[in-house]
Amino acid sequence: MIIGAIEAGGTKFVCGIGNEHGEISDRISFPTEEPGKTTQKAADYFKDKGIEALGVGSFGPLDLDTSSATYGHVTTTPKPGWANYDLLGHLKKELNVPAGFDTDVNAAAFGEARWGAAQGLDSCLYYTVGTGIGVGVYAGGRLIHGLIHPEGGHVLVRRHPDDTFAGACPYHGDCLEGMAAGPAIAKRWGQSGDSLSEDHPAWDIEAHYLAEAITGAILLLSPKKIILGGGVMYQNQLFPLIRQKVAKNLNGYVASSALDDLDRYIVPPGLGDNAGLVGSVALGVEAAGRLRA
């Protein structure tokens, strides 16, 4: 099966060719420019590849309601030119194959559930912690949508007792993204996270906010795996700190043996930096299956 996949990010587009085992045989990437030009570049890449279906994991917010007149559109983004852009429609018109479409983080959660750290499980959460924070939710064997789609990067969090930073989110100030995304770290410390030592107090504060959000998600949804990706999570020292704080927060309340072994429960992506692209392959495989069914 030849599947086209697009990880449509706000900064760059990654396009690739994958198969029903989640293997990637080819890829390109290019900067995200104005939507017509960017989409055309993607379509041109796929045109001679013989793809049977397409999967697209995109930055948002998106309209994912298949009964909506604007299904497949990017909706209210501040990104110039992209608001109300019919991303899926333009791609389908050019490529004329069945297509799956979801948020970049839902795609990554799906990829991890198919072929990554949550393989074989019917639920997982995928957090990306980078220039923003996004959360993909896979539960009951499907990706979760609702009014729109998960926007769990903006959940409210209790403050770290030593933290006086006001927060960097233009909507909420000190929500999770406002306190813990890359730009918040840089603003709080006056230098980028990359340049801070492993034992800098920044990481205890960072782990605090991520643990607050993760604890809330465990209590609300009871997911079978929590996967943390994105640039900030290259700071490997965060994992043990986060696990420690989540254990302290839960305090034994949720009785599941999985939570006795957080080293295996809160983990980096099994697919590494490919989670989004491979997840988009999974969306494409699903779309191909829907066609045959």
Next chain:
Amino acid sequence: MIIGAIEAGGTKFVCGIGNEHGEISDRISFPTEEPGKTTQKAADYFKDKGIEALGVGSFGPLDLDTSSATYGHVTTTPKPGWANYDLLGHLKKELNVPAGFDTDVNAAAFGEARWGAAQGLDSCLYYTVGTGIGVGVYAGGRLIHGLIHPEGGHVLVRRHPDDTFAGACPYHGDCLEGMAAGPAIAKRWGQSGDSLSEDHPAWDIEAHYLAEAITGAILLLSPKKIILGGGVMYQNQLFPLIRQKVAKNLNGYVASSALDDLDRYIVPPGLGDNAGLVGSVALGVEAAGRLRA
């Protein structure tokens, strides 16, 4: 279709007879005593009723993993005699009909989605705010389970700035349940919520904590309806306060027209106090369907 339904609470059992339209034709209720005696009383009630299937919405925590050896058991409850009790097994042995089984709050969410305030929607959250706080999660057209099941009554919440109460949860202190369940209100004010006037500052504090949790759930899951039931929610003045605070928390971030009209989005149960029992009927109807499929 004749469906047996049990709302198995920690204080009382409600048993009833319902049909595929969610209508209840008969019911009894009795105190929850030791498990053998209580379960037998329920089974005796149904024995001459000709039920085709049974639905049970129970207090928890529960084992809901159908592949588990202890599926259908109440698990770690401190309630004397009930820990590790095979509730579903005992009922099935006595009644020998297909049975659906879930938490009381998941059952209520399901009932509301079938025949109540979320009728026709594929997602909703059901909160009960009473002696404890529980949350049922219906998403993507199904009830959500995971490691165990939603325990969203214990999510972490930011403090109300005027509140110095330490919190009443034995596990987490000042989690949602520890700050906002009936016993927390009584402990904070030295008198039960029922005896406080409608304009008492208690209700602003109460609304704050519920709004914190609801905001987090909207951001993480984007549910199509939020339903608030339970004894504390008889305080109708809470609804406008909660809606106001949720709107302020979200600050327009989640772009959905449903959130422009919170009077229709954050609502009391359409099924009133019957949500749990009628939801258990829905579980029974589903179990009967599975048998025929």
